[in-house]
Amino acid sequence: MSCSFTVQKTANPKPKPDPNTLKFGQTFTDHMFLMEYADGAGWHDGRIVPYAPIPLDPAAAVLHYGQEMFEGLKAYRAPDGRVLLFRPYKNAERARNSNARMCMPDFDPELFVGAIKALVDIERGWIPEKEGTSLYIRPFMFADEPFLGVHAARHYKFVIICSPVGPYYDSPGGGLVPTSIFVEREYVRAAAGGTGFAKVGGNYAGSLKAQAAAAERGCEQVLWLDAIERRYVEEIGTSNAFFVIDGEVVTAPLQGTILPGVTRDSVINLLKKWNTPVSERRITIDEVFAAGKDGRLDEVFATGTAAVISPVGRLVSAGETLNIGAGGIGALAQRLYDALYGIQTGKLPDELSWTLAV
Numbered sequence: 001m002s003c004s005f006t007v008q009k010t011a012n013p014k015p016k017p018d019p020n021t022l023k024f025g026q027t028f029t030d031h032m033f034l035m036e037y038a039d040g041a042g043w044h045d046g047r048i049v050p051y052a053p054i055p056l057d058p059a060a061a062v063l064h065y066g067q068e069m070f071e072g073l074k075a076y077r078a079p080d081g082r083v084l085l086f087r088p089y090k091n092a093e094r095a096r097n098s099n100a101r102m103c104m105p106d107f108d109p110e111l112f113v114g115a116i117k118a119l120v121d122i123e124r125g126w127i128p129e130k131e132g133t134s135l136y137i138r139p140f141m142f143a144d145e146p147f148l149g150v151h152a153a154r155h156y157k158f159v160i161i162c163s164p165v166g167p168y169y170d171s172p173g174g175g176l177v178p179t180s181i182f183v184e185r186e187y188v189r190a191a192a193g194g195t196g197f198a199k200v201g202g203n204y205a206g207s208l209k210a211q212a213a214a215a216e217r218g219c220e221q222v223l224w225l226d227a228i229e230r231r232y233v234e235e236i237g238t239s240n241a242f243f244v245i246d247g248e249v250v251t252a253p254l255q256g257t258i259l260p261g262v263t264r265d266s267v268i269n270l271l272k273k274w275n276t277p278v279s280e281r282r283i284t285i286d287e288v289f290a291a292g293k294d295g296r297l298d299e300v301f302a303t304g305t306a307a308v309i310s311p312v313g314r315l316v317s318a319g320e321t322l323n324i325g326a327g328g329i330g331a332l333a334q335r336l337y338d339a340l341y342g343i344q345t346g347k348l349p350d351e352l353s354w355t356l357a358v
């Protein structure tokens, strides 16, 4: 598949934001990628155009029944000037699985990665260089067919936008920040047979209520438990969750309710390379608290593209607070962050061939 897209450059480039005050996802670059899908015609009219609102028919299916999916990855500038993407074919593979679950059309992974590369190439001047900053890339697809019947739409848009970002959690020194996590027992994120493994907006809309309740209790995120028994730990907010107990690293298995994070997969691969015991198995919140009380819970951390590795300092559950380790940054979380961030930014050798230069 050839990836040639038409390019219309902006006549009014925007000023670049100050890299010292960058937050997450607040400013957007000069251009965006757009492509159409129509039944019969397939994906067509891929183009890079000035960043602008997208006109939408009020009857567009996505506005009513939420038929959409999104992805997230980052571009970093290496010390030698190269622009690096991190494992973008993993995002393409996951996006295809999300589309299949949402009855949205399939696509060639080369089209997906080719579109990202074409846009990032044009926006290279927008990639901030300061430590901890990057260009966040948000590909997404949605049903824009104007029709109120409930069935899979016959027309879609594929869009990619980019945002220069700073650290996900505010950190005075620019390093990792230990978070407080609320163990959620009322609301659930995903049930087997549902859409938990797909990266779709509906999962996020359904999680906001719990997120707001956690914030009221002074917690950054929630720890989701399984929907059936409300015992097994699943994910932390919109990241994958890891628990280090007696030197063994445990994370929930991919059985349909867990989002298969690229960072999760990378962490598991690094741990295996380091000969650190790592298991994908179910573990209950009671086991986690018991290990914490016995002094066997060494670390808890979350993984995801936005924050890479996010150490957990406290778990809060129904009136009980568990401080993890010394409540600071665990040694393994720090080592994983340094290794992953080093590879992503081209500062460490890429022995697993994870980066793709644009």
Ligand SMILES: *Cc1c(COP(=O)(O)O)cnc(C)c1O
Pocket (backbone or CB within 6 Å): 072, 199, 235, 237, 238, 239, 240, 259, 260, 261, 262, 263, 264, 303, 304, 305, 306
């Ligand atoms: C995106 C996401 C993750 C993290 O995936 P990465 O590919 O590592 O960024 C984890 N959980 C949920 C629910 C997500 O949406």
